[in-house]
Amino acid sequence: MWRRLLVSLGLLCSFLLGAEEVVFSDLVLSPLNTVLFTASLSVPGVGAYRTAFWAEPGTGTLQQLSFFPERMRFLPALGKVQIYNRYGLFRIPLEGGRVEVVERFPAFVRGAEIATTSPLPIATSPDGRYLVHFEKDSPAYGTLVMVDLETGEEVVVAEGIELSYREIPVSWAPDSSLFLYAHDGMVYYFSISQWREGRVLSPERRVMGRGKIGSVFWGGGGRLYFVEGTVIKVFRKEEIFTHGFYYGVVKVGRVVGKLPFHFDPNFDRLWIGPEENFVLFCRAGRDVFLYPLDREDYEGGALQEPSLVLPRRMYLEDVVWDDEGKLTLFVKEVHDGTVERRLFWMVVGSQRVFEEREERPQVWALSEDGSYLALAMEDGVHLYRYDSWTEVGRIDHPEPVVLAWAGDDLVVGGRWSVSRYGRDGSLKALLCISQPEGLGFTVGDYRPMVWAGKDTVQWDVARAVFEVREDRPAAGAPVLNTSAYRVYLQDLPEQPYRNIVMVRDLQGLSTYPLFPPPERSYEPFPEKDESVDFTYFTHGSRLRRREVALVFNAISSAEGLVRVLELLKEYGVKATFFLNGDFMRENPGATRQISTFAAEVGSLFYTHFDMSDSRFALSEGFIQQGLARTEDEYFEITGRELALLWHAPYYFVREDLLRAAAAMNYVYVGCDVDSLDWVPQFTREGESRLYAPAARLVERIVSMKKPGSIVAFTVGRPDEKDPVRRREDYLFQKLDVFLNELIARGYRFVTVSELMEHAR
Numbered sequence: 001m002w003r004r005l006l007v008s009l010g011l012l013c014s015f016l017l018g019a020e021e022v023v024f025s026d027l028v029l030s031p032l033n034t035v036l037f038t039a040s041l042s043v044p045g046v047g048a049y050r051t052a053f054w055a056e057p058g059t060g061t062l063q064q065l066s067f068f069p070e071r072m073r074f075l076p077a078l079g080k081v082q083i084y085n086r087y088g089l090f091r092i093p094l095e096g097g098r099v100e101v102v103e104r105f106p107a108f109v110r111g112a113e114i115a116t117t118s119p120l121p122i123a124t125s126p127d128g129r130y131l132v133h134f135e136k137d138s139p140a141y142g143t144l145v146m147v148d149l150e151t152g153e154e155v156v157v158a159e160g161i162e163l164s165y166r167e168i169p170v171s172w173a174p175d176s177s178l179f180l181y182a183h184d185g186m187v188y189y190f191s192i193s194q195w196r197e198g199r200v201l202s203p204e205r206r207v208m209g210r211g212k213i214g215s216v217f218w219g220g221g222g223r224l225y226f227v228e229g230t231v232i233k234v235f236r237k238e239e240i241f242t243h244g245f246y247y248g249v250v251k252v253g254r255v256v257g258k259l260p261f262h263f264d265p266n267f268d269r270l271w272i273g274p275e276e277n278f279v280l281f282c283r284a285g286r287d288v289f290l291y292p293l294d295r296e297d298y299e300g301g302a303l304q305e306p307s308l309v310l311p312r313r314m315y316l317e318d319v320v321w322d323d324e325g326k327l328t329l330f331v332k333e334v335h336d337g338t339v340e341r342r343l344f345w346m347v348v349g350s351q352r353v354f355e356e357r358e359e360r361p362q363v364w365a366l367s368e369d370g371s372y373l374a375l376a377m378e379d380g381v382h383l384y385r386y387d388s389w390t391e392v393g394r395i396d397h398p399e400p401v402v403l404a405w406a407g408d409d410l411v412v413g414g415r416w417s418v419s420r421y422g423r424d425g426s427l428k429a430l431l432c433i434s435q436p437e438g439l440g441f442t443v444g445d446y447r448p449m450v451w452a453g454k455d456t457v458q459w460d461v462a463r464a465v466f467e468v469r470e471d472r473p474a475a476g477a478p479v480l481n482t483s484a485y486r487v488y489l490q491d492l493p494e495q496p497y498r499n500i501v502m503v504r505d506l507q508g509l510s511t512y513p514l515f516p517p518p519e520r521s522y523e524p525f526p527e528k529d530e531s532v533d534f535t536y537f538t539h540g541s542r543l544r545r546r547e548v549a550l551v552f553n554a555i556s557s558a559e560g561l562v563r564v565l566e567l568l569k570e571y572g573v574k575a576t577f578f579l580n581g582d583f584m585r586e587n588p589g590a591t592r593q594i595s596t597f598a599a600e601v602g603s604l605f606y607t608h609f610d611m612s613d614s615r616f617a618l619s620e621g622f623i624q625q626g627l628a629r630t631e632d633e634y635f636e637i638t639g640r641e642l643a644l645l646w647h648a649p650y651y652f653v654r655e656d657l658l659r660a661a662a663a664m665n666y667v668y669v670g671c672d673v674d675s676l677d678w679v680p681q682f683t684r685e686g687e688s689r690l691y692a693p694a695a696r697l698v699e700r701i702v703s704m705k706k707p708g709s710i711v712a713f714t715v716g717r718p719d720e721k722d723p724v725r726r727r728e729d730y731l732f733q734k735l736d737v738f739l740n741e742l743i744a745r746g747y748r749f750v751t752v753s754e755l756m757e758h759a760r
Contacts, residue, residue: 021498022114025050026439027487028478030446033058035487035514036065036439037501039108041086043070044118044570046401049415051087052436053109054448054461055514057485057503062109062515063461064088065450066433067099069413070119074406075128076368081404081411081418081431084122086115089131094406094420096429098465104152105131113518116496117740120163123170123179130192132170132179134163139702139741140695140734144170144181146190157190158183158203162695165736169213173222178240180224182213185728187226189240207247208240212265217272225256225272232257232270232279232293257293266729269316274323274370278348284559285315288329290348308344308354313593315562317341322370322386325349330364334562337596339569345389357389365403365410372423374410376400381412383423393425398453401434416452430455430468440473449473481506487514494522494746522546522746525707532759535658538670540708540755547748548709549755550575551671552598554583555608555649557716558590560732564715565597571739573749574599577715578647578669581606581630588637595638600751602645602669603630611652620660627664645669645752651712669752671712673704677731678714684724691727694734702741708755 021041028036035057040050052065070085080091080100088107091100106112120142123132129150134142137159144157161169161183169182178191187208194200208216209228217225224235233253235243243252261283263270271280272293279293291305310316310331318330325348333340341361344354359382361375366386373386381400383393399415409428410421418431437452448459449472457466480487486504501514529543540549552564552575568575577598584591595601606626611618627646634642644666648657651670658668675697679690692700701711713735719726731738742749750758 022116022496023498024489024501026052026478027480027489027501028440029480029482029485029487030441031482032446033482033484034441034446034448035501035503036441036448037514038436038439039087039114041114041116042572043068043086044572046070046415049435052433052439052448052450054459055501057487057505057514061461063459063464064090064099064101064107064109065439065448065457065459065466066435066452067092067418068415068434069402069418071121072402072404072411072413072418073124074404074411075124075126076407077127079406080128081406082124082128083413083418083432084119086119088112089122091128092418092431094409094411094429094431096420096431097467099432100464102131102149104147104149104154105133108515111516113496113516113520117744118165118736120165121168123168123172125172125176125179126174127176130176132157132168132181134161134168136163138699140698140737144168144183146195155195155200157181158188160184162693162734163737164734165740167213171213171216171218173224173237174218175222177222177237180208180213180216182211182215185210185212187211187213187215189244191241201245204247206244208244209247211263214269215263215265217270219272219276220274223276225270226253227259227263227270230259230262231255232259260289260291266733271319271321273321273325273327273348275325278325280319280321280327282316286310286312288316288354290327290346306346306352306354312558312587312589313562314342318364320364320366320373320386321348322366324370324387326370326386328373329354330361332566334566334593334597337569339566363400363403365405367405367410368407372405372410374403374405376403376412381410381421383410383425393423395421395425397421417455419455430457432466433457438472442473492517496520496522496744496746530708534667534756534760535662536653536668536670537710537752537756539672539706539710540759542706542708544707545748545758546707546746547750547755547758548705548707548711548742549750549752551669551710551712551752552577552715553604553712554579554587554590554594554715555604556580556583556586557718557720558583558587559717559720560730561590561593561715564732564735565593567735567739569597571736571743573739574751574754575749576600576602576643576645576669576752578602578604578645579630579634579642580604580608580649581626581633582608583715584630584633584637591634591637595634595640600643600645600753601634601640602643602647602752603627603634603666605646605648606630606633608649610650611648611654611657612650618654618657620656620663623657623660624664627661627666643753667756669710671710672706673701673709673711675701675711675713675731678718680718680725681727682724694727694729694731695737697731698734698738698741701738702745705742705747707747708759710752710755 026038035055038050042048049068054063083090089102089105120134131147136142143159144161172179188206222237235253267284269282281289288308313335314333317332320328329344331342343357346354363376365374373384381395397412402413404411420429436450456469458469459466489499490502496518526542606629681691
């Protein structure tokens with residue numbers, strides 16, 4: 001009871017101290033002068049968790065005792081489960097009993113710093129031997145590196161790759177012989193055999209075509225499908241090399257189908273059926289079409305195949321498609337301040353419409369042979385025969401986070417433990433503790449023990465193995481000193497670690513940290529503050545807090561809004577939205593979405609026009625009427641009131657406008673960092689001088705922001721109504737990159753009202 005209370009208080013502290021800091025706690029010192037402690041942090045979409053460690057101050061040995069499955073997969077060739085989190089990369093045999101720290105990959109127990117941001121994704125080859133990962137070079141760019149985990153050899157695949165915290169732009173061939181990667185709007189291949197033989201060609205001789213990693217799909221027999229424009233081509237493995245060498249000169253590969261729409265790799269997705277006779281095309285995440293895969297040219301023809309049109313609050317997240325043609329769509333719905341999944345199902349070839357099912361899973365996994373589907377829901381993990389949707393078992397595993405099939409067994413990664421179960425739901429093995437509810441030492445030999453729920457493990461740190469136990473050490477006050485050592489916690493101001501474990505060597509008369517402190521500190525504050533205008537508020541205090549306010553201006557388009565709201569909720573970011581009357585009238589559903597998700601909503605006036613235009617005479621009465629009508633319209637749509645914050649279209653400001661709004665108790669909110677995400681690549685006059693790709697915009701914003709900044713974004717796409725005003729990509733697709741960079745620099749996110757209050 002005492003230990004559980006201690007851990008619960010520690011988790012609460014990690015929430016209060018902020019998601020960007022690592023907090024160490026739960027120190028226990030054994031008579032053998034070994035130390036137990038925990039580290040806690042918070043993960044977007046998962047919440048706070050802690051990790052247990054054992055250390056020996058005399059030798060500097062450090063060993064991890066719990067392994068939270070932030071990301072998890074099964075490696076069939078090795079027969080091991082791979083877990084990836086902020087502390088490193090780990091592999092666990094299916095029988096459990098030991099956890100291997102993957103060599104040649106950064107790990108906290110080997111001296112690496114704990115990442116306070118989301119871990120950048122990795123791509124492990126199917127045979128488990130090779131690993132492709134990012135090495136971060138700047139806020140939005142990195143180097144793509146491949147590592148041979150057996151030999152330790154590394155090779156730089158490409159530099160200047162745009163970072164993403166959702167996926168790495170890599171797709172491995174099923175036989176691990178090569179992978180494809182995307183760089184700067186092009187897709188390339190990288191061959192393992194060519195690398196081994198020292199004959200890697202230059203990138204221009206390894207081109208597959210224009211697109212992103214979503215433009216490729218691996219089929220049976222190692223066949224590669226590639227979509228470019230409206231054409232779907234298939235390549236045999238040997239044709240990949242020929243195509244790359246003669247790209248743009250000789251046409252290689254076979255056209256197997258055409259899309260009825262131009263494929264946009266920014267928003268569209270494609271799946272080829274297991275029998276490779278049907279294609280599922282998802283346009284802009286919401287319009288889903290299923291049709292035969294053939295070379296029929298759809299120009300001038302009628303498309304009469306099954307389709308599904310999703311409302312703007314939903315988007316297609318994933319697809320499960322078995323060899324018998326049973327197709328399930330996993331759709332994410334962002335609505336009424338919550339995020340949940342919905343299922344749509346059909347049998348390809350025998351049904352004409354998708355049927356919605358009643359299950360609302362959090363995570364899912366289809367067995368390798370397509371026979372069984374596992375769905376994790378609020379009441380446990382349900383196992384179904386996929387051909388009939390007959391439930392055949394239920395696993396009562398507390399708080400599942402991720403699922404992975406391992407042959408006939410299901411591995412459930414939960415908040416407290418990771419276990420392997422049979423298809424009938426029977427427990428076969430405890431693979432590891434995810435996070436501890438308690439920890440302590442055994443009596444007599446003082447071996448470390450970690451437990452959570454009903455599961456307890458005892459570690460033999462010398463052999464790096466553990467065994468499952470039924471007993472637990474008796475509760476008692478933690479021991480922090482022996483005749484040789486004393487251990488304690490010391491605060492680290494302005495550091496990614498909130499504190500650090502210190503060791504006082506009573507015999508050697510020295511004091512030192514148990515492990516290396518972080519090398520980086522948070523960004524320094526400016527040398528002096530700047531005056532703050534509370535009538536025309538453009539920034540907060542530069543010295544009091546390391547915080548920024550994110551502002552999202554909704555003018556016309558609502559494209560990408562669902563992903564923005566989902567990310568803000570996932571990262572716990574409080575933001576301020578400004579809504580224009582035109583947006584509300586054209587997008588009442590999106591307006592209601594914003595009202596339930598946004599921490600604060602202000603006015604962007606009744607209609608959107610250039611107030612600096614000399615053709616318009618603006619009176620104080622006109623401004624007041626426009627603000628009042630916007631308030632009333634927002635209330636009619638949402639049943640809620642706007643905050644008394646506003647700014648004019650295009651941030652136009654004039655003294656009489658400020659005076660008119662102030663008479664209604666409105667504060668004019670400007671910004672000191674314009675993201676420029678509204679700038680198109682081209683206008684009708686030609687190329688835009690201010691245009692930059694989304695990753696460059698992230699770098700620009702990061703370099704310009706200061707403590708107290710107001711950073712302005714624009715909701716939607718500038719080309720939704722005017723195709724000429726298109727961009728190659730969109731900043732809302734890089735919002736997670738921006739958020740992680742500011743978190744790493746020690747920033748917190750507040751509303752405009754909070755920023756004002758903190759500046760007074």
